[in-house]
Amino acid sequence: MRITQAFTFEAAHRLPHVPATHKCHRMHGHSYRVELQLDGKVNPETGFVIDFFDLEEAFGPLLAQLDHHTLNEIEGLENPTAENIASWIWTRVRPLLPELSSVKVFETPMCWAEYDGN
Numbered sequence: 001m002r003i004t005q006a007f008t009f010e011a012a013h014r015l016p017h018v019p020a021t022h023k024c025h026r027m028h029g030h031s032y033r034v035e036l037q038l039d040g041k042v043n044p045e046t047g048f049v050i051d052f053f054d055l056e057e058a059f060g061p062l063l064a065q066l067d068h069h070t071l072n073e074i075e076g077l078e079n080p081t082a083e084n085i086a087s088w089i090w091t092r093v094r095p096l097l098p099e100l101s102s103v104k105v106f107e108t109p110m111c112w113a114e115y116d117g118n
């Protein structure tokens with residue numbers, strides 16, 4: 001069974017490794033959406049793969065670190081592309097939730113990166 005929970009956060013960033021003429025070289029903001037996908041067996045007792053509340057609890061501290069912050073100032077996110085944010089989240093959530101199978105980070109509804117450990 002596969003379950004997904006979505007979260008949103010607002011943050012500022014700039015991309016330091018694009019040319020100075022690239023608009024993303026300048027500080028700007030996004031309303032990010034994160035989707036955490038988990039694969040596992042349904043517990044016959046609870047009917048859950050994992051309680052969404054437990055997922056919220058596991059991701060909450062990271063969400064607080066990201067929300068309304070400048071991503072470049074966060075350790076490990078000095079180059080805060082959607083790809084790097086997805087792997088940053090994966091590295092921190094997966095040890096807490098081994099059922100985590102994918103992290104999607106949307107910069108806009110049209111652009112996102114997905115990381116599944118590969």
Ligand SMILES: Nc1nc2c(c(=O)[nH]1)N=C([C@H](O)[C@H](O)COP(=O)(O)OP(=O)(O)OP(=O)(O)O)CN2
Pocket residue numbers: 015024028080081082083107108111
């Ligand atoms: N592969 C990636 N490419 C780009 C990333 C990224 O994380 N991975 N990021 C950016 C910038 O963050 C940029 O801000 C994204 O711009 P855009 O998609 O154009 O979004 P806007 O909010 O600026 O929306 P528009 O309506 O298109 O202006 C660039 N590339």
Ligand SMILES: [Zn+2]
Pocket residue numbers: 013024028029030107
């Ligand atoms: Zn951007």
